[in-house]
Amino acid sequence: MSVITLENIKKTYYLGDNTVNALRDVTLNVEEGEFVAITGPSGSGKSTLMHILGCLDRPTSGKYMLNGNDVSGLPMEALAEIRNRQIGFVFQGFNLLPRTTATENVEVPLLYSRPVLTSAERKDMALSALSSMGLADRVDHHPSQLSGGQQQRVAIARALVNNPAIILADEPTGNLDTKTSIEVMKLLQELRKEKGITIILITHEPEIAAYGTRIISMRDGLVVSDEANTPREDFDETRTAYKAEPVVAAAAVE
């Protein structure tokens, strides 16, 4: 079943006299349980696509079907509810609330659930999401008391807590070192395999995109390639010091 169907999505920004065609014509279909990595350089339109997929923005034209419902014309208030129920966000900067415990951070989406949840229900759901991320012993820690990897796992727990249909991860490893990045990618792969959650990953690093089951490349607001991928499954960072590779390659060219 298709979780996401995009038909001729266009997004145009008007900045004064300039017209920016962020998305020119994107048609895309994502099946349930796919791990789609969207790559592309800055200005390729991948962030705009991410915002539209995440219901944070509405397309200028085209049709967006999410779980079989057309959401492209919905008002912002309705989109807020869709974000709350169907979409989990994971950000590059984690976006955890400072001086707030891990549990309370994970509870944030639950505050806006309808029907309203009791504080006991919220706490139970947050604690079980944290346990599933292996953070059962960190529930009362503040973000400043957690490592980068732990913080991103709290953020993933927050994305998962409402049992969304899709997780949108926007450069989730951008602030992490190699080892932790691999851990996070492994975690996302497990979520896909074990819970069947559809994952959309935005990254500009090919090494990270390689963990997906499908890699979409974008350029100038268009999809330039869309290929199935055998997900990378080696999690030994000593053999995959991919961040060092471009430097080696550059040296070799010289």
Added chain:
Amino acid sequence: MFTMLPVNLRLATRSLSRNPMRTLLTMLGIIIGVAAVLTMVALGTGARGTVEDEVASAGTNIVFVKSGNYTRGGDSVGIAAGRGAATTLIEADANAILDNIAGIRAVSPGLSLRTFISSNGENVFTRVLGIAVEFSDIYSWNMTSGRMLAPGAANEAVIGSTLAQTMFGGNAVGQEVELRGNTYTIVGITDSAIDDQPEILFVPWQTLQQSMDISHLDSITIAAEKAGETSRISGEVSVLLRARHGIESRDDVNFLAAQSGGGVEPDDFTVETQAAQALTKGLYTPAAAFALANLPKLDEVTLDEMANTLDRASNTMTALLASIAGVSLIVGGIGIMNIMLVSITERTREIGLRMATGARSADVAMQFLIEAVTLSVIGGCIGLILGLLSAKVIGWSLGWPASVSLTAMAMAIGIAATIGLIFGSYPARRASLLDPIDALRTE
């Protein structure tokens, strides 16, 4: 919306407790404003009460009706004299005054007599006043010992303090006094120092009237509910008594002409306010008497002016405190608005995150509105405590009673909450209109 209230309250208190110094400074305007409002209400009420008490205890709310009409001056200034003594003032007049004229607190019929009274075989010449039990209320008596005459008791007496000293060496209560064939038991000593009251023996007027074998009264003493109404009351009493005594009504303005022309019947009573009486003391010159007898508006002007001056003083003070309170509440509100705007700028990413995870615009607006109201209400509570303290301190140092009603306290908190609502709504609206994408991008 209201189901979110506990959550929003917790978010608000946490956010405010993160910057305790900033929170306190922000609340300062509200604190001062509410404290000023409360001090104003406390002292305003107290001061007004004191002023009214003082005016009342000075006796300016008392009106006398005297039987007869002795116009002072007489031949020497060429004014027609009044009727002289009369026996037309009766108890029914007193009751009619109480029943028909508004704003009267108490009325006491009076009979006055200078005579010998005897006790333990000793005769003393003194003044005796027949009164009703209301007399002690009219003059705000305190009893230094014993009690006031009991209602309906025929043979009780109250004695003035000086007379009690000279006759009984102070131990007057329980002593018996004989007067015109009746024996009275003294039940109390009054501390009154008004006029010659310390030297008077007070007995029930009915008993005195019987023993004198008469049916009229010498006087009626009237207490107005409010100081400053005595002029109106004395005017109405005159009209009422003229009607009751069958005296042709006439215009006061033409009084002098009518009197000298002789065509009109003079009154058989005199109505006087205590203020006018006080003015005439020591002014028994024919000219002064002429002025007083023929300027019935004089005491009115004096009283009204006195009441107005007191009102003006108290209004000025209230206006001063009210403007301090108003200005600091507005400044406090602006402070809250300012800090809320700063806080929203600092927490733009948080707002973006909340929106991305499903918060609607209304949820975000409510969160910040409740934070602003929490800020102002906590400030209001601190201001309430400070206001009560300052009212006590000022009241104590100026000797004013400071009273604050629960309504006033609730009102102060209500004002604080309203300030929070008014000045928090703009920042809350700004927060709710943020675009989640831009908000999440903010560094």
